[in-house]
Amino acid sequence: MKTLYVSDLDGTLLNSQQQTSTYTNQTIEKLVDQGMLFSYATARSYYSAKPATKGLSAKIPLILYNGAFIIDNQSQEILVSNFFLKEEVNDLAHYFNQKDFYPIVYAFINEQEKFSYIPGKSTKQQLDFISTRNDKRKNPTENDLYQGDVFYVSCIASKKQLESFYHDLKDRYQCLFSKDIYSQDWWLEILPQKATKAHAILQLKDYLKCEKVVAFGDGLNDLSMFEIANESYAVENACKELKEKATGVIGRHDQDAVAHWLEKNYKG
Structure with a gap:
């Protein structure tokens, strides 16, 4: 076997x-x-x-x-x-825009893996995390977070705020809500259902x-x-x-x- x-x-x-x-x-x-x-x-x-x-x-x-x-x-x-379907990406973009929240969005853009974020609108916890990632995937942007073929969305913020997002999204997507064992920050990871x-x-x-x-x-x-x-x-x-x-x-x-x-x- x-x-x-x-x-x-x-x-x-x-x-x-x-x-x-x-x-x-x-x-x-x-x-x-x-x-x-x-x-x-x-x-x-x-x-x-x-x-x-x-x-x-x-x-x-x-x-x-x-x-x-x-x-x-x-x-x-x-x-x-x-990957997320295009309609799922549009749904997530609409949801987070309504919440005035700007996650870190991972995608393949022109066949290159990138993570997009808006420096002036990211949470402190997200910026702290991004500062530890010194590689070619970084893709700071002024407004276009949801570029390319999206496969993973991460939110790092207060437990209370992320808990609300989790309850709103958990039935539509694969959502993982937990405290990071190293930084002790709260994370909400959002992925396609599969x-x-x-x-x-x-x-x-x-x-x-x-x-x-x-x-x-x-x-x-x-x-x-x-x-x-x-x-x-x-x-x-x-x-x-x-x-x-x-x-x-x-x-x-x-x-x-x-x-x-x-x-x-x-x-x-």
Whole structure:
């Protein structure tokens, strides 16, 4: 039975320094060489996931932006994509314009990945986040936020304000409302309905012709992938709700728990 192993990144495969350890990298590389089908699923982009997993160079597919894309780890080829429909983009633009709120909008513009924002109208939290992203994706604009093929919208603001947006939009889109484990800022991430870790895993499972899924995670945004997995393992530092859904609880992310489990249980 072909099995797909999928791990969340932050709080699961990454340690407290937001890195995969040498042991984790070497273990996964070795097992992939032996035939293990492995991927990680993260809210991160390729640009922020790659530095965090430096040393993990195996030819594996990566599930990024909470399922908006599946990308080849080596070639950066997009294997699967989930974009907003044009009418959905118009709906989101109308909604946020009415609320006088200006999110960070991720899209492919002229075949280049960009994130657009309005510097003079962004929240302080959004500007703080943008200041940490020093790459070619930055696309400051005066008014045209919703350019290109949009796949991801992020709002960083007060919990109260984002809670209101979440309740308004959650039945139309895939909405993830949570506190960032590093900055402690509140985020609302908005994606197309099909853009979930769970749906991307099922797409990848079909792409790789696997019969079984084993998943690892720590947060509420991992619940959907636990629900579709045949086996699911929460790290010790995971939230209570995820532990209750898990097949079992393994060690902490700082103890290379996922790599140890894989080394012990992968049979080739």
